[in-house]
Amino acid sequence: MSEAPPRRARRPSGGAGSLLEIAVGEFNTRGYDATSMEDLSRAAGITKSSFYHHFSGKEALLRAALERAVDGLFSALDAPDALTGSPAERLRAILRAQVRVLMAELPYVTLLLRVRGNTETERWALERRRTYDAEIAALVRDAVDAGEVRAGIDPALAARLLSGVVNSIVEWYRPGRPGTATLPEDVAAAAFTGILPAR
Amino acid sequence: MSEAPPRRARRPSGGAGSLLEIAVGEFNTRGYDATSMEDLSRAAGITKSSFYHHFSGKEALLRAALERAVDGLFSALDAPDALTGSPAERLRAILRAQVRVLMAELPYVTLLLRVRGNTETERWALERRRTYDAEIAALVRDAVDAGEVRAGIDPALAARLLSGVVNSIVEWYRPGRPGTATLPEDVAAAAFTGILPAR
DNA sequence: GTCTATAAATCGATAGAC
DNA sequence: GTCTATCGATTTATAGAC
Numbered sequence: 001m002s003e004a005p006p007r008r009a010r011r012p013s014g015g016a017g018s019l020l021e022i023a024v025g026e027f028n029t030r031g032y033d034a035t036s037m038e039d040l041s042r043a044a045g046i047t048k049s050s051f052y053h054h055f056s057g058k059e060a061l062l063r064a065a066l067e068r069a070v071d072g073l074f075s076a077l078d079a080p081d082a083l084t085g086s087p088a089e090r091l092r093a094i095l096r097a098q099v100r101v102l103m104a105e106l107p108y109v110t111l112l113l114r115v116r117g118n119t120e121t122e123r124w125a126l127e128r129r130r131t132y133d134a135e136i137a138a139l140v141r142d143a144v145d146a147g148e149v150r151a152g153i154d155p156a157l158a159a160r161l162l163s164g165v166v167n168s169i170v171e172w173y174r175p176g177r178p179g180t181a182t183l184p185e186d187v188a189a190a191a192f193t194g195i196l197p198a199r
Numbered sequence: 200m201s202e203a204p205p206r207r208a209r210r211p212s213g214g215a216g217s218l219l220e221i222a223v224g225e226f227n228t229r230g231y232d233a234t235s236m237e238d239l240s241r242a243a244g245i246t247k248s249s250f251y252h253h254f255s256g257k258e259a260l261l262r263a264a265l266e267r268a269v270d271g272l273f274s275a276l277d278a279p280d281a282l283t284g285s286p287a288e289r290l291r292a293i294l295r296a297q298v299r300v301l302m303a304e305l306p307y308v309t310l311l312l313r314v315r316g317n318t319e320t321e322r323w324a325l326e327r328r329r330t331y332d333a334e335i336a337a338l339v340r341d342a343v344d345a346g347e348v349r350a351g352i353d354p355a356l357a358a359r360l361l362s363g364v365v366n367s368i369v370e371w372y373r374p375g376r377p378g379t380a381t382l383p384e385d386v387a388a389a390a391f392t393g394i395l396p397a398r
Numbered sequence: 399g400t401c402t403a404t405a406a407a408t409c410g411a412t413a414g415a416c
Numbered sequence: 417g418t419c420t421a422t423c424g425a426t427t428t429a430t431a432g433a434c
Contacts, residue, residue, distance in 0.1 A: 031315045033232035116230045149395040168363020177223040194393040
């Protein structure tokens, strides 16, 4: 009972998922605000109108991308080895998991980290980021209170520097680069031992 | 021989320097691409046309701001205590100086660190940043070769993480915050000893 | 040095045929 | 699901009066 192959439109795009991937790539290359719907449709090989058939607008694309990034980020808090052990052990496990998420969801998390807050969607993303950062800061305080790490600096400052060093990975990491298999552990070790420890 | 005071236009702006400061503030709040000349002139309290009398266009403003940021950044390499001593000592002095520059020239450096490369001016800024980062990376290699720091991770990775932790300061530092007088030394110490060193 | 007015291009988004 | 054509708003930038 073989049917005839489904009638195809002139230039079938790969579906909403494929278009989102293309759009996020363009957003990261030129910046969200500097990327026009014309740019997106050209990159996808369809017209602007066709793009609007899949997404209601530019902000809908941003929303879908940021939701994926936020979901990934928060999943680091629930990593298997992040739920047990001392505060410092859990914190170290979360750092490793966060680096893994950054690597696996690189374009989406990159976009999230560049959001400025111009629209409701962007403000929502910023709020979710603040919540995540607050969770990390609380864990740092727990680790200091438990006497597991040296409180040479303000725990709030330590949490900010931790976020900074981890998030900065999106500025240079590219998939397939040699020697990045150990990156999650390397970053966690650098955070606890120092990036440039004295001999 | 007192002359009459110079005839004044209806709403005298504070000159090009003042307008640049206002523009950089707007760029950092909304993002460069999302900020229109209309936004800038409204923030300055003059019309768009008047703004064009002081700057030839939006990109000229960006260029002036980025030049100031780049000059500040490179000045960290020439800090008095960065020219003598062992590689590790010089590296630590440069880190401190870089944090001081970030704090003193916060809005300009913030703008520099967000540049994407859409125009010739932005690509020039990215190229200058690459040159600066290469200088830091060379110093890290020197310190490792001299046996002053532990080469637990790839020196190139160490240099990237260093840049990440230092530059991330612009994401949260605000002038006048209490307890930031020791920030340059705190950041340098965290880089060498660890953000969360074990007890 | 400021203003009003406007040009010329581009933007996000929609209408409607196939 | 794709297309052509277009709308209305916005953008960068300029002309020219005061």
